[in-house]
Amino acid sequence: MSAGPFPVARAAGLGLGVLALLSLCLDQGVAAKELKFVTLVFRHGDRSPIETFPNDPIKESAWPQGFGQLTQVGIEQHYELGEYMRRRYENFLNESYKHEQVYIRSTDVDRTLMSALANLAALFPPKGPSVWNPSLAWQPVPVHTVPLSEDGLLYMPFKQCPRFQELGEETLKSEEFQKRLRPYKDFIETLPKLSGQKRQDLFGIWSTIYDPLFCETVNHYTMPNWATEDTMVKLRELSELSLMSLYGIHKQKEKSRLQGGVLVREILNNMKTATQPSSPRKLIMYSGHDTTISGLQMALDVYNGQLPPYASCHITELYLDKGEYFVEMSYRNESHHEPYPLTLPGCNHSCPLTTFAELVAPVIPRDWASECMLTADHQVLKVVLAVAFCLVASVLVLLLFTLIRHGPCWRREYSQDF
Known part of the structure; x- marks a missing residue:
């Protein structure tokens, strides 16, 4: 006796029902994780050198805007970063700028202010009522700043901190630092004759020899004959050691409390505020320097030891998932690569906000002024x-x-x- 079509139909219906239920569960699971708040900390774009060494044939007059200024390449880099962030947060941010949702702060330096403005031009092109000139796809978006002498958040390293200066002196005398410096001693002794720069401290080598040579390379200027590939590698490594010694190598956590931990505290407090239902803020952007990003990442213990490239961006995102808040961090240091996920030591990439707060507590200063005393x-x-x-x-x-x-x-x- 034939079973007929009904059992087959019932089985097919049951299968479709299971698939529909499974699909509904998956949809709910995806929808359950909701982005609530974003913090971006980025370095300015490509710039001319801040200063250069005495024997450098490329003088300040060779640069269209002089020393320390954003170049056309730097403008393009930040416009590209703004385009990427527009794509990344297309379904999170308002289509056009809304002042209650977004806050931008920069150090009071031309190149960081201009980088933020170039970034915002791509992130918030005018739409609908925001269009004020049909032939110009741009709208003004405010960027906030404070004088450098009052900037206790982004313009790192903070100079008015005697204890930090003391730690720096201790670092240079430490066995670990001397061990890392030893392989470069002979090379360092050759630099004064080549460059005409008498300073042999690492920061001087970084700021007045490697940095101008790097800027000249990027912008296609003719390099001195002695600036070979091997020389540039050694100069870069010494510059990275200089940055590492600034925030780490010796008593890293205490240094972090006096530097990057201040910014960690700011980001954490902003995320806590964002958990309040009444908070309209969705995005805060900070435009700073390589020392800003490295100081922050050293405090979080996620620094990769390399000089942060132009327009590099540390991303911190706050998610709500099944009633609990989670923090996810990533680092965009290549324009043609998705941001690299960062994991706070002691937690997972997706770290509960409460756990995140507990783990970063040791690098957050309670009384910065007091801790800065000798x-x-x-x-x-x-x-x-x-x-x-x-x-x-x-x-x-x-x-x-x-x-x-x-x-x-x-x-x-x-x-x-x-």
Whole structure:
């Protein structure tokens, strides 16, 4: 006896039902993870050198805008980054700029301000009511800043911090630093004759020799004969060592509390605010420098040891998934590659916000000004020196007074009074 078509139809219907239910569950699972807030910290684009070495034939006059300024290449790099962020957050950000959703801050430096503006031109082209000139696909978007002397957030390293300066001196004397520097000692000794630059400290080598040569290479200037590929590799490695020694190698966590941890605290507080239902903010952008990105990443212990390239961007995203908030970080340091995922040590790539806060707590300063004071030993030494100075000064004054009071000049005047 034939079973007929009904059992087959019932089985097919059951199969379709299971598939529909599975599809619904998957859809719900995808929808459950919702992007809530984004922080972008990026370096400015390509620029001219800040300064250069005495023997450099390429002088400041060779650069169209002079030293330290964003180039046409730098503008293009940040416009491309803005286009990428528009694609990445197409379904998250408003189609056009809305002031309550977005906040942008830059250091008070031409190249970082211009980079932010170039980025925003691509990120928020005018749409609908925002179009004010049909022939110009651009709208003004505000970029906030503070004077460099007051910038305690982005313009790293913060200079008004005696304890950080003390840690820097300790680092240069440390066994680990000296071990890393040793293979380059002979090479360093050749640089003054080649470059005319007498400074042999690592920061001087980075800022006045490697950096201008790198800028000239990128912008197709003729290099000195001695700037061979091997020389440039050594200069880059020394520059990377300089940056590493600035924030790490010796007492990295304490250094981070005085530098990058300040920005970590800001990002964490902004994410906590974003968890409030009343918060309209979706995106905060920070336009800074290589020392800004490296300081932040050293504090988070995710730094790769390389100089952050132009227009590189540290991305921090806050997600809501099944009632719990998670933090995901990534690093875009190549324009033709998706951002590389970053994992905070001690957590997964997708890290619960509460766990993230606990893990970064050791690098967040409680009282930055107090922690920037010198160590107790140095404070005691300063007090001892101050007291000794006062005692010596008092003795000298007393001796001077005695000499005047009882010396021949005083006796002469005394006898003339009579």
